Amino acid sequence: FSIPENKRLVLIIDAINQLDETDHPEELAWLPEGLAPNVRIVLSCADEPGHKNRFIERAREMEIAERRVDELTDDERMEIIRKVPSVSAKTLDKDQIKMLLDNPATKNPLYILIALEELRGFGSFDELNRRISEFPKPDNQGGDVIQAIFGQVIKRLEEEFDKELVSTVLSLLASARRGLSEKELTELIVDLSGKEDLFPVLRQLRTYLMERGEIIDFFHRGLYKAIHALYLQEEKDRKAYHLRLADYFEKKEIDDRKVDELPWQIKEANAWQRLYELMANLEFFQAAWNKDRYKDDVKAYWSKIETNSTLRMLDAYRPVFEMPDLHKDYVQDIAMLLTKTGCLSEAFSCLKYLTTYYLEIRDIGKLQTSMYNLAAILIGLGRFKEAMEIHKEIEKICKELRDEDMLQMVHGNQAAILILLGRHKEAMELLKEKEKICIELENKDSLQTSLGNQAGILNSWGRFEEAMGLLKEKEKICKELGNKDGLQMSLGNQAVILGHLKRREEAMRLLKEQERVCRELGNKDSLQRTLGNQISILMEDRKNFEGVWWLLREQEKICRELGSKAVLQDFLGVKAQVMTFSGLAEAAMEFCKEREQLCREIGIPEGLAYSLIHQAFIMSNNMGKHSDAIPLAEEAYEIATTHSLKAMAEKIKPILESIRARLR
DSSP, X not given: OOOOTTOOEEEEEOOXXXXXXXXXXXGOTTSOSOOOTTEEEEEOOOOOTTSOOHHHHHHHHTTOOOOOOOOOOHHHHHHHHHHOTTSOTTTSOXXXXXXXXXXXXXXXXXXXXXXXXXXXXXXXXXXXXXXXXXXXXXOTTXXXXXXXXXXXXXXXXXXXXXXXXXXXXXXXXXXXXXXXXHHHHHHHTTTOTTGGGHHHHHHHTGXXXXXXXXXXXXXXXXXXXXXXXXXXXXXXXXXXXXXXXXXXXXXXXXXXXXXXXXXXXXXXXXXXXXXXXXXXXXXXXXXXXTSXXXXXXXXXXXXXXXXXXXXXXXXXXXXXXXXXXXXXXXXXXXXXXXXXXXXXXXXXXXXXXXHHHHHHTTOHHHHHHHHHXXXXXXXXXXXXXXXXXXXXXXXXXXHHHTOHHHHHHHHHHHHHHHHHTXXXXXXXXXXXXXXXXXXXXXXXXXXXXXXXXXXXXXXXXXXXHHHHHHHHHHXXXXXXXXXXXXXXXXXXXXXHHHHHTTOHHHHHHHHHHHHHXXXXXXXXXXXXXHHHHHHHHHHHHTOOHHHHHHHHHHXXXXXXXXXXXXXXXXXXXXXXXXXXXXXOHHHHHHHHHHHHHHHHHHTOHXXXXXXXXXXXXXXXXXXXXXXXHHXXXXXXXXXXXXXXXXXXXXXXXXXXXXXXXXXX
């Protein structure tokens, strides 16, 4: 709808920090890009000291005007007392109002509302005076008065209703991932003697609860903190409630609620064997994996299991990739999980089987999907020629079937191969075609992939500003879609550009955020890349070499696990760089030569050029072999210019000229 120019619209969205976290509202991608001059949006968000708040961080990144809400004035507090229906002005006399307002905590709007709500149940003069005097006051230790007054609310409920019922219901709500429905609460407390008090207790708390459909949750973090302080301080108590909820949801049929709550509860209880067994259950795994909103959860759960135990994902799914004919219904989904977590050889086995199977039964639609995924793995394994041949076959099928969506995906993978082969101009043409199709199909997820790859090419051409613009657009789309994997890739590539521009502090901040997301998702390939980029920045700053060696060891471990030649050559370059900066020229030379051999074998010109110029640099600077260095540097420069790697060529040229000058 449109707002007439002579009118103004102010849209107020309160407590955005309480939005359902499922679709990542904290990234604020749901806000409109621009507003008419007569339209304003006001957002409110709680800012708890010592508690990280991504909503506020993101608002500052977007340069949204910020203002802290001032404490209530005396007049504002008096107006609240007059207007709040819980206690009328006639209920409190002047002395009682003064006694209440003498408490500095009532300058907080939430505090005074809770206080008035509590006074509503006290009828006699003496009871009102006593209750007002007992309200918590700010102390010199910076205690949380909101938590304290909520603690008093809970204690009152314990006195008025069954104490065990109150503690159980509140602890269950505080232990749930996203809250509980009335039906779930009723079933969870069915064995309690005071179960008839459930709905009276919920009615007493109605002011402090919110509802998302059927799900009840806390509206104020202060109430959540008070419950934790009273009932869930001890780890054994927290674990007991998480396991109680896990036992409850485990008995249910598989649906969204079970997929959402059950593995999360087991994770919070640190019950890794039980979580392993749940995720190894193929029916449950498939129910979670086939919902886009839970794909990241599945990867994160496996990451947690492997970090905190000796249990391994590959062992859980070994029957699938070793005996795929017995698990036809699950092979495709397991293959995708294995691909996303860097287990390429095992994923290849699954997809090789599916390709053969779909060919036998003449299921052309599923055959092209299987072939596409198989080719994507071949790229990761450095088998580019085979991958390109498969993509050419799929492209023919797509055109015959007029399958535009699959065609844009094929263009994307063909472009990825061409980028690795240094054929950037051809790759850009394919990516532009992919972008066009994605826009026509309104496929935002594939669109962000195209934009990211185009940015990579522009970066290699030295067109940093254009590349950054595309990466920002990719970031926006990923936040809108809740695509954490795409988001971390955008952050990492932005960091690379910032590194080129010598804005190292900003680059490192983005790389740390990328690392956090990669660890959460269990994305080993991107994790090793961000570790390598962090190493490069630390070495450019020539500081924290202990940190460099720690990062290098972890990166090497991951690269060896992934078993990808394309990934390994990249790591060897980082390791050679570290050795050079550490004064270990001979060791650096060995890693450069190993990288050179790999890049020649699988045909990666960019890695080859870096390896050659690095060898030339070592020979000239550390060994004094200027004549031997010249042909290496010249080949590196020729590769960079031939493949339009402008940014690399600009780095190589002064090194080459410096070596030549030493021979004069």
